[in-house]
Amino acid sequence: MKKITINDLMKWKQEGRKFASVTAYDASFAQLFEQQEMPVLLVGDSLGMVLQGREDTLPVTVEEIAYHTRSVRAGSPNALLMADMPFMSYATPEQACENAAKLMRAGANMVKLEGGAWLADTISMLAERAVPVCAHLGLTPQSVNIFGGYKVQGRDIDKADEMVKDAILLKNAGAQIIVLECVPASLAERITKAVEIPVIGIGAGNSTDGQILVMHDMFGISANYMPKFSKNFLAETGDMRAAVTKYIKDVETGEFPGSQHTFE
Numbered sequence: 001m002k003k004i005t006i007n008d009l010m011k012w013k014q015e016g017r018k019f020a021s022v023t024a025y026d027a028s029f030a031q032l033f034e035q036q037e038m039p040v041l042l043v044g045d046s047l048g049m050v051l052q053g054r055e056d057t058l059p060v061t062v063e064e065i066a067y068h069t070r071s072v073r074a075g076s077p078n079a080l081l082m083a084d085m086p087f088m089s090y091a092t093p094e095q096a097c098e099n100a101a102k103l104m105r106a107g108a109n110m111v112k113l114e115g116g117a118w119l120a121d122t123i124s125m126l127a128e129r130a131v132p133v134c135a136h137l138g139l140t141p142q143s144v145n146i147f148g149g150y151k152v153q154g155r156d157i158d159k160a161d162e163m164v165k166d167a168i169l170l171k172n173a174g175a176q177i178i179v180l181e182c183v184p185a186s187l188a189e190r191i192t193k194a195v196e197i198p199v200i201g202i203g204a205g206n207s208t209d210g211q212i213l214v215m216h217d218m219f220g221i222s223a224n225y226m227p228k229f230s231k232n233f234l235a236e237t238g239d240m241r242a243a244v245t246k247y248i249k250d251v252e253t254g255e256f257p258g259s260q261h262t263f264e
């Protein structure tokens with residue numbers, strides 16, 4: 001696989017070509033994903049749940065994300081590699097810069113931050129200092145204690161309008177990708193059309209530019225349960241490499257996610 005950059009993703013969006021992405025935490029899986037030509041990988045703070053068995057993502061530290069980012073980069077030199085900024089690591093723009101630098105030095109090409117309008121200054125500060133940013137909107141798991149659980153976000157019209165505004169604001173602040181998690185498909189479609197930058201969805205229907213899954217969900221091996229929006233691609237293929245290829249194909253053709261994986 002040739003080296004994937006944000007320019008490729010921008011081009012794919014303009015061409016209407018959909019793309020897949022997946023989380024990765026270690027070199028062996030990262031290499032397998034790159035061999036199957038997975039263009040985008042994320043070292044997600046979901047590692048707190050799927051690797052560490054914690055109840056939520058809040059205990060994850062910058063050092064842990066950096067450790068896994070080094071491993072994933074070693075296995076996949078060419079994917080566009082995003083790394084999550086963990087809970088409270090970007091409470092101020094200055095902290096965000098200091099912590100983002102650790103993840104960029106570990107091999108990330110971009111950092112991902114959860115939040116809406118309040119992140120605008122942080123995002124411009126990072127982008128101006130050469131740290132590419134992905135903004136994560138919708139169900140932002142670091143806010144689980146504010147939301148009172150993992151619930152679909154943006155269901156009422158005021159909240160939906162606010163999310164569209166936030167997406168545009170964060171794009172204007174310098175965000176180069178938006179991740180939308182657990183929002184109604186119609187809202188994800190509005191946001192995808194409202195911004196020129198690629199939008200990657202998870203539980204956001206199939207009109208976003210890209211899709212992302214937690215790798216353990218894609219293989220059906222998550223410790224606790226399978227979210228509605230995920231699919232076990234290993235079950236129908238019986239082979240890890242075939243499962244990854246099937247996931248990529250099904251995203252590219254628009255077959256995944258189907259209506260059974262989507263919120264209305």
Ligand code: KIV
Binds near residue numbers: 043046047179202213
């Ligand atoms: O941590 C993670 O795995 C994520 C994805 C679900 C987008 O943020």
Ligand code: NA
Binds near residue numbers: 045046
């Ligand atoms: Na995350």
